[in-house]
Amino acid sequence: MRLCIIGIGGCGGHLAERFLKNQDVAPLKKSLGEHVSFGGVKGLWLEADVQETENQSFFGSLEKGCYPGFFIPHDVIGSKSKTSKLIVDKYGYDVKKQGFMRQAEFLKAVFEIFEADEEVKRAALSEHESENPILRAAWDKIRGYTTLAAEKGMSGSEMCDGILFIVSFGGGTGTGFVNPITRYIRGERPAYPVFVLGVLTEEGTDPQQRAKEAKRDLGATISLYDLLTKKVGVGVDGVILADNQILVERFGQDYSAIDDFIHQSMIPFVAGRHYPGEDPPSLAMREKFIEGLDRPPILVPCYFRDRRRKDPEGDLVRKALSEGQLFGCDPRRAERAYVFTRGFMNLEEIGKAVARETGLPSDRIEPWRKLGEKGWDEILILLRNPYGEKRGCEVKGNLEYRLHRVIRMALKYMDDPESNLVKDGMPDLTKRALEDYFRGEDGIRERFLEGLKRIEVGEKPFFLEERNVFERSSRGPRPHEAHRGGGEIRDEDLRKLVEAEVKRILTERGL
């Protein structure tokens, strides 16, 4: 397994820097040799704000041939672009906007316009030779590091066979990119492994951005909703969650230390030096993550490292699951456990220890071992969907408890008249779409409420159907809405529905 690390937005960039740091030493600051990252990972940073890229020195411009590099996808749209003007005139969105400051719906809406509006598509195609030039440009930059590029004549041994997006939930740029790019990837290779590491921002006011918790939580809820409601084979293959609240309690507001710890925790996942015969391709990992599911799972990382000693398995597993959770949860609610170790550990002992602590049968525990650093043993356990307890949202420290609060805060922000979610200056088309998206009878407000109820009664998953901003206004009714109103189902409609579903399944399977 070799992952392509894509940091998106500010937080994603800081974390990606840790993963992509050159392991070689460059005495003159400029390396004369090839960049060697830990575990052989490759990657880049996608950012929407030029200023952010100027405030750092690690990433250089990919356009200038630097590595590791940043890329600003929106730069492909020229300042006098007809496509851009069309979108501004028709929808009121400026695709050249610098940064999206806690507006998760902004990029979502922009990319949906490119997908849904035939006029915009045509304009983009004639101007940029692509129906969605922003995404196309971003994917072109990422693709070069993946085995998808290697297939066309390049050597594949050093290429990445999976992608790990790193984003902050509650920002604006991060998750706005993930789903649309994943769709691009799926168009080329339906089963290409795509994982997300998402960091939920802490409670209270964020001292860096001074954004209110409720506003950030609306962004986070929209992001999570989008990621978790895509069907398997359409969306991502797993959402690894980390909670800054837990990390702030541990490290204070030292965000650099927090980033270091998140990186340290994920090392057993991305590291090389596997036990012989235990190096699964990312595809195998993907299959294990989504086995038996029709929607992407939540994966909670639990990490612990200790000085090397004899028979470390029991202690490491116990401490990882009790002291090392990066997102609060009840490990006994997990459906499966994926265990990544570094050091000399016994497979059976790992299995027994995880089974003892989680109650999982051995066939639901998947351990992968790697050689460690001198003197240290490490363990990372990814717990799949460790929630689902009735009234679990009332138990502090549970995943349900934290997400219930996040969704409630999001609803609070939506209900606050000062939030001004639908801006006055927008064209009517966008206003209607946003009003419908946020507060319509089938809008996300209702869906978040439904999600809260499902969490309260312990149902999995808590978010069900995906929801687009421009779904009704631009695309017409969704298939399942065609028969609302109580009329009889016509054969023709039924035939179309079946055809559409078969086509979707075949596309998902790459046939």
Add this chain to the structure above:
Amino acid sequence: MSDLNETVATVQAVDISSGLASEGLSSFLAGIYSNGLLGVGIFIALLAGGVLLHRLNMDRTYRNVAATTHGGEVSPEDLREEMFTRQGSNFNAAAVAAWMLLFAAFAYFYFLTPEIFPGRNYYLVPTLSSGPVGFAAFGLFFLLLTGLAAAFIPKELYGYYELSRETKVAIMLTVPALALSIALSVQLGTIFPELDPAARGLAFLALFGSEVALLWPVYAEALGGIR
């Protein structure tokens, strides 16, 4: 007045004791570097210890992996392949240069002047020592003699260890340290038969300090394993 006398006496005592300590250290160092057999013995022992411990480290890793593998069967070749880590071409180039310089610095230190080995040294080859590029030819001879080993050692040695950036920097810093050792030895060769104990001591420290730094990852891994 008596306070002043006491202070002066204390300062003098400290001066004398620190002077004695540094003098003792200098004479101890001189005792080691002027004893050719002892120096060469330490140099070779450190190298041999490194080779032996590297072998032991590899064996121990194999045993640990086999002991935690069902059935205990692990292919040593597969394990070596998995253990190998790329350290980066800047580091590799510096490591190769450092190992070549280590052998050259060793030769310059012990075999340039008759001071340590009166029967085996550069001055016993008149055609070389009287030539215009004698010193350089002497160094080049040793570089070529040990070049193959020096080129092979870093890959074999460092590719199987996880080296921190600090360790890599320390290994890279041996290049200027060894260059300094060579320069000081050349200086000693130039002024010979004049002697310069300070230059000799510094060249010795740079040489052996570098050798320890170059072998440190192996020794550290072995120490970690013992612990």
